[in-house]
Amino acid sequence: MAILVAGGAGYIGSVTVELLRGAGERVVVLDNLVRGHRPSLDANVPFYQGNIGDRTLLARIAAEHQLESCIHFAAVTFVGESVKNPAWYYENNVEQGIALMSALVEAGVRRVVFSSTAATYGEPQHVPISESEPQWPVNPYGWSKLFMERLLHSFDVAYALKFVSLRYFNAAGATEKCGEHHDPESHLIPCILQAAAKAPPEVAVFGKNYPTPDGTPIRDYVHVVDLADAHIRALGHLRCGGASDYLNLGTGHGYSVLEVIETARQVTGRDIRIRLEPPRAGDPPRLVADPTKSKSVLGWVPTKSDLRSIIDSAWRWHQRHPRGYDS
């Protein structure tokens, strides 16, 4: 029996594949490589290049591998891009997501772990954010993820498809083998580290007048290995007959943009300078998870997610792969 990892050649997917294989699991990866990298996976990982919306391909994969579950990472994920091109985001993340879920049901697969996001909360009224916080996304990316959460619920009611929807906060960090390579890069930590490697090292900071102690937005960073571990636990929960659920993946502790830059200065030894830019629309001041429920349902406690360890692991990966997977 194999686990289908959709989007498994991407950042979080490839780390999860690494951990799953380390735990002795059989995996099959489906990825169209629109944002993923084949070299992020070992050469002997069964790999299909194609769309999650391709039902013929999915039927073939199901016939060639006995699928028992799916971890669904595949999505386009840039907030700004989703505002400019919502049609692509709804087509790729929702329309193709429906096809994937329908094909899984047809193939008899009844367990799904889904990559959701803190972006489904939009601008929350209560921080730390618990799973019962109202969800009202402020961009098409967040809506595409919320639609998939609703779809999963309907598929549970109608077809007994059991799922765990994991609402990640900010993924960061690397393993020895796998790291973050997006093009263009929009996530803070890799942007800072890319800047640190240049001369002069300079990074853009978008706004310094937020209602936070140093005026810059606060986010909850989770090491990608802790995230991958949560997926393995979520799969275990479903295999033991656990109920469908929605769980936050965050540490409960936030760092401001300036704190992240200062830690990056210490880790890299580079004098990273700041270029102040106007604030971005829809950037909430503080997004920090209440992770109580993940701990109680999955026994998940992040162990690698202190900021220094995250940045240290990411910096080592960046130094070994200055051009990401292209090098």
Ligand SMILES: NC(=O)c1ccc[n+]([C@@H]2O[C@H](COP(=O)([O-])OP(=O)(O)OC[C@H]3O[C@@H](n4cnc5c(N)ncnc54)[C@H](O)[C@@H]3O)[C@@H](O)[C@H]2O)c1
């Ligand atoms: N990185 C974060 O901080 C973060 C935070 C919250 C949620 N998420 C979610 O986690 C998941 C993984 O994020 P990531 O940072 O690893 O992104 P990523 O872009 O590195 O990985 C996504 C993968 O999906 C593939 N893909 C996209 N559309 C596809 C399609 N139609 N068919 C087949 N493959 C397709 C891409 O090629 C890529 O390899 C995404 O669903 C994202 O929305 C990420």
